[in-house]
Amino acid sequence: MLKLSSLSKDFGALRVLDNLDLAIPTRGIFGLIGPNGAGKTTIFNLITGLLPPSSGSIEFLGERLNGLPPFMITRRGIARTFQNIRLFKDMTAEENVLVAMGDLSKYHTLKALLPGGYRDDENSQRKSARELLSRVGLSAKAHQPAAFLSYGEQRRLELARALATRPKLLLLDEPAAGMNAAEKQQLMEEIEKLEASGLSIVLIEHDMRFVMGICAEIAVLNFGRWIAQGSPTEIRAHPKVIEAYLGNNDTGDT
Amino acid sequence: MEWLDSFWSTYSTLVLSTGTNVLLALSIYITLACGLLSVANAGFMAIGAYSAALLTLHTGTPLTLALILGAIAAAMMALLIGVPTLRLSGVYLAMATLAFGEVVRILILNAEDLTGGALGLNGIPQLGGLLEVMISVTLALYIFLRLAHSQVGRSMTAISQDEIATELMGLNVRAYKLFCFVVGAALAGLAGALNAHFTFFISPNEYGFERAVEILAMGVIGGVSSPWGAVLGGSLITALPELLRGMGRYRPLINGAILIIIILYSPKGLWDGLRSVLRRTRG
Numbered sequence: 001m002l003k004l005s006s007l008s009k010d011f012g013a014l015r016v017l018d019n020l021d022l023a024i025p026t027r028g029i030f031g032l033i034g035p036n037g038a039g040k041t042t043i044f045n046l047i048t049g050l051l052p053p054s055s056g057s058i059e060f061l062g063e064r065l066n067g068l069p070p071f072m073i074t075r076r077g078i079a080r081t082f083q084n085i086r087l088f089k090d091m092t093a094e095e096n097v098l099v100a101m102g103d104l105s106k107y108h109t110l111k112a113l114l115p116g117g118y119r120d121d122e123n124s125q126r127k128s129a130r131e132l133l134s135r136v137g138l139s140a141k142a143h144q145p146a147a148f149l150s151y152g153e154q155r156r157l158e159l160a161r162a163l164a165t166r167p168k169l170l171l172l173d174e175p176a177a178g179m180n181a182a183e184k185q186q187l188m189e190e191i192e193k194l195e196a197s198g199l200s201i202v203l204i205e206h207d208m209r210f211v212m213g214i215c216a217e218i219a220v221l222n223f224g225r226w227i228a229q230g231s232p233t234e235i236r237a238h239p240k241v242i243e244a245y246l247g248n249n250d251t252g253d254t
Numbered sequence: 255m256e257w258l259d260s261f262w263s264t265y266s267t268l269v270l271s272t273g274t275n276v277l278l279a280l281s282i283y284i285t286l287a288c289g290l291l292s293v294a295n296a297g298f299m300a301i302g303a304y305s306a307a308l309l310t311l312h313t314g315t316p317l318t319l320a321l322i323l324g325a326i327a328a329a330m331m332a333l334l335i336g337v338p339t340l341r342l343s344g345v346y347l348a349m350a351t352l353a354f355g356e357v358v359r360i361l362i363l364n365a366e367d368l369t370g371g372a373l374g375l376n377g378i379p380q381l382g383g384l385l386e387v388m389i390s391v392t393l394a395l396y397i398f399l400r401l402a403h404s405q406v407g408r409s410m411t412a413i414s415q416d417e418i419a420t421e422l423m424g425l426n427v428r429a430y431k432l433f434c435f436v437v438g439a440a441l442a443g444l445a446g447a448l449n450a451h452f453t454f455f456i457s458p459n460e461y462g463f464e465r466a467v468e469i470l471a472m473g474v475i476g477g478v479s480s481p482w483g484a485v486l487g488g489s490l491i492t493a494l495p496e497l498l499r500g501m502g503r504y505r506p507l508i509n510g511a512i513l514i515i516i517i518l519y520s521p522k523g524l525w526d527g528l529r530s531v532l533r534r535t536r537g
Binding site: 048050069070071074075079080082086087088089090091095098099100102122125161164165 | 404405408409411412415416418419420421422423424425426427428
């Protein structure tokens with residue numbers, strides 16, 4: 001579905017991503033893990049067009065994405081959430097979702113000028129927005145400004161907003177950060193449901209129990225390079241992964 | 255109806271200026287509402303004023319057509335400078351648009367053969383009347399209110415709050431910004447064209463830095479959460495000096511103090527302040 005080929009990114013003299021290849025399968029939840037600063041979020045920024053790659057290519061459903069502006073990439077079916085939540089804070093939860101549904105409707109500027117001209121579109125939009133909000137358990141908060149929601153609720157609203165763009169591929173950047181155990185459990189179930197409904201999902205997450213519990217496949221990044229890729233069981237036992245997370249244990253029993 | 259005649263002969267300029275200032279306030283409202291800090295509107299006003307005045311003065315173009323052409327001239331210029339400058343944001347955009355305003359003023363000053371230079375244009379036909387001003391204000395306000403309550407308005411608010419997130423929701427942020435910039439310019443051009451036809455005389459210095467700041471003040475004092483804020487801001491900035499006429503030489507001082515007090519107590523503008531007061535008294 002998504003294919004990265006010899007993708008590199010330099011920030012000045014610093015190579016943050018080094019010649020990465022990756023193929024994200026159409027089905028299954030894909031996990032992207034690695035220590036802080038490994039370059040995980042940079043990969044998301046390259047895929048969504050926020051940053052141009054220094055070299056290499058990104059293909060989505062057989063089409064090259066390099067050089068497309070971010071909004072075009074979203075329209076092709078890639079949506080994301082952010083590590084540091086980026087909601088429209090002064091707008092209500094419902095409005096946040098409505099913005100993301102925006103250009104997909106048959107809603108035209110000229111039509112909006114006629115009396116009552118957009119009421120039908122507006123109503124059907126609001127109805128789908130409510131459905132998305134209820135899906136993430138935020139029905140009761142539809143008219144609250146996003147800034148008034150709790151941290152966990154804001155994360156769920158970001159998820160609803162990303163879904164409103166009707167993606168085929170969903171990129172989640174630390175979706176469980178700041179959630180309590182019950183909220184995490186709920187989120188896991190929600191993500192599994194999304195996957196079952198035919199969405200591909202890539203997630204970056206530091207909570208290992210979360211990642212291991214939900215992902216079919218995991219790739220591990222360290223200093224801009226893959227150090228391992230495989231099923232949760234393989235990753236858990238992989239010596240390089242253990243080394244990256246726990247440090248090199250060469251003073252031990254040798 | 256005698257009192258009406260005497261009222262009109264005394265206050266006609268004030269009423270008409272209120273109308274054009276509301277248009278100017280709306281022109282800055284639409285850029286501020288999508289987070290663009292542009293102060294180019296005095297320059298666009300000049301372009302509209304000179305284009306329309308030269309047309310009626312030399313070619314006898316009917317007023318309505320001259321008004322439309324004045325607005326289009328300003329919009330075309332906005333399209334031209336908008337593509338490169340709207341890459342900038344915040345104070346950098348303010349600097350670039352400020353420079354644009356100065357360029358327009360100095361060009362008019364130096365194109366003496368066409369514009370009369372520093373002496374300005376004299377004897378502009380007095381075609382402008384209440385009707386044109388009222389139609390323009392009503393139409394602009396109607397369109398802006400419709401837009402504000404539609405997906406377009408929501409997208410503009412979203413852009414003003416987080417540009418990157420809006421872009422990643424699949425919205426063409428650059429196109430929205432350019433749209434707002436061009437519409438604002440057209441409106442400022444229209445206001446300039448109208449203004450030129452009831453003031454008889456225009457000169458480049460009317461469209462300088464002071465005017466740019468005055469337009470910005472109308473938008474900020476009124477507030478950008480609704481087009482009604484622009485109506486309030488434009489009216490207040492026009493009426494306040496008149497209401498303070500009795501203050502003699504302290505007038506500018508008190509005028510400024512009132513504006514500062516408004517911004518201190520209602521930082522999101524008069525419209526938001528009024529609404530929250532109303533809500534409190536009702537609730």
